[in-house]
Amino acid sequence: MIELRRLCKTYVTKHGAFEALNDINLTVRDGDIHGIIGVSGAGKSTLVRCVNLLERPTSGNVIIDGEDVTGFKGRQLLDLRAKIGMIFQDFSLFAQRTALANVTFPLEIRRDSKAVAEKRAIELLELVGLSDKAKSYPSQLSGGQQQRVAIARALANRPRYLLCDEATSALDSLTTDSILELLQTINHELGVTILVITHEMKVIQTICNKVAVLDGARIVERGLTSTVFANPQQEITRRLLGQAAAEAALREATEATVAASASINTAIPTDGMPADSMPAEALPPVAILTDGMPAEAMPADVMPADGMPPESTLADGMTPESTLADGMPPEAVNNDV
Ligand SMILES: Nc1ncnc2c1ncn2[C@@H]1O[C@H](COP(=O)(O)OP(=O)(O)OP(=O)(O)O)[C@@H](O)[C@H]1O
Numbered sequence: 090m091i092e093l094r095r096l097c098k099t100y101v102t103k104h105g106a107f108e109a110l111n112d113i114n115l116t117v118r119d120g121d122i123h124g125i126i127g128v129s130g131a132g133k134s135t136l137v138r139c140v141n142l143l144e145r146p147t148s149g150n151v152i153i154d155g156e157d158v159t160g161f162k163g164r165q166l167l168d169l170r171a172k173i174g175m176i177f178q179d180f181s182l183f184a185q186r187t188a189l190a191n192v193t194f195p196l197e198i199r200r201d202s203k204a205v206a207e208k209r210a211i212e213l214l215e216l217v218g219l220s221d222k223a224k225s226y227p228s229q230l231s232g233g234q235q236q237r238v239a240i241a242r243a244l245a246n247r248p249r250y251l252l253c254d255e256a257t258s259a260l261d262s263l264t265t266d267s268i269l270e271l272l273q274t275i276n277h278e279l280g281v282t283i284l285v286i287t288h289e290m291k292v293i294q295t296i297c298n299k300v301a302v303l304d305g306a307r308i309v310e311r312g313l314t315s316t317v318f319a320n321p322q323q324e325i326t327r328r329l330l331g332q333a334a335a336e337a338a339l340r341e342a343t344e345a346t347v348a349a350s351a352s353i354n355t356a357i358p359t360d361g362m363p364a365d366s367m368p369a370e371a372l373p374p375v376a377i378l379t380d381g382m383p384a385e386a387m388p389a390d391v392m393p394a395d396g397m398p399p400e401s402t403l404a405d406g407m408t409p410e411s412t413l414a415d416g417m418p419p420e421a422v423n424n425d426v
């Protein structure tokens with residue numbers, strides 16, 4: 090069980106103090122897929138990063154499985170993070186490692202033998218449906234496939250918990266559906282408790298049994314998803330639901346347009362060829378981009394060579410290995426941890 094008690098986080102910058110979380114109380118029970126929804130800037134990422142102490146709360150407590158972990162450092166912190174996998178919107182894969190080597194990374198760091206690490210990685214790639222892509226590099230994978238690799242890597246240490254920070258926000262609707270289905274499988278079959286941070290109501294609706302609405306650094310509404318959706322108490326919740334309905338209508342209209350245009354392409358071949366035998370560049374853009382953002386859109390400068398972190402990500406007095414022993418991608422690690 091994950092418990093946040095009276096959690097506050099204030100960022101102090103040269104422009105002054107900014108309160109990102111204010112008196113957050115939240116319980117995520119074992120077996121839940123718990124959603125946190127809110128508009129941009131509401132504090133969602135800050136909240137989820139406090140759970141595995143990538144951000145240190147300014148006050149309040151993080152309690153995992155009944156133990157107050159708020160002050161954990163060093164070995165204790167690494168062991169804690171092995172229990173809590175995390176995935177990100179931008180996938181955060183190591184560009185110079187194959188899919189297999191991305192998944193073995195947390196196990197190598199924990200000094201598992203190569204044979205053991207590879208066996209586990211192969212099992213995980215099979216679980217996420219990517220057995221045939223083990224030797225591919227991230228740039229050779231679609232967005233949805235990259236997120237599957239990231240999920241496999243997050244599961245390498247057999248975590249009890251999985252934190253998902255906007256895990257589907259860079260993906261199109263169909264790919265989002267397939268990733269959400271995978272998260273449900275992980276929850277049901279591996280018993281992993283999942284905390285999902287999103288601004289998309291569709292994500293909450295599809296997989297979360299419970300939801301909390303975050304607005305202006307506070308949780309303003311929470312409960313069973315079915316109850317909150319049936320009878321939203323707060324204006325912000327109603328607005329998010331209204332926006333979700335509008336987005337669903339737009340999606341349906343777009344899908345109908347795409348289907349109509351695909352049938353025209355099949356019915357009226359170009360140069361005597363049916364549309365499905367035409368080269369990809371001749372097809373409508375929607376057909377080519379089904380798997381989300383292109384690899385080139387990923388910032389190259391956050392991808393460390395050989396899977397090692399740039400010096401700037403190392404906490405004072407820590408070796409690269411001690412910083413990475415939890416398998417977190419370097420850019421996710423806050424310097425004060
Ligand atoms: N390191 C930081 N220093 C100062 N302010 C920060 C820092 N990180 C976040 N903030 C501020 O805290 C607030 C909450 O940020 P956070 O990233 O948690 O929002 P979010 O709900 O995840 O937004 P989004 O949906 O856009 O990802 C924002 O106003 C942001 O500018």
Ligand SMILES: [Mg+2]
Binds near residue numbers: 133134135255
């Ligand atoms: Mg965020």
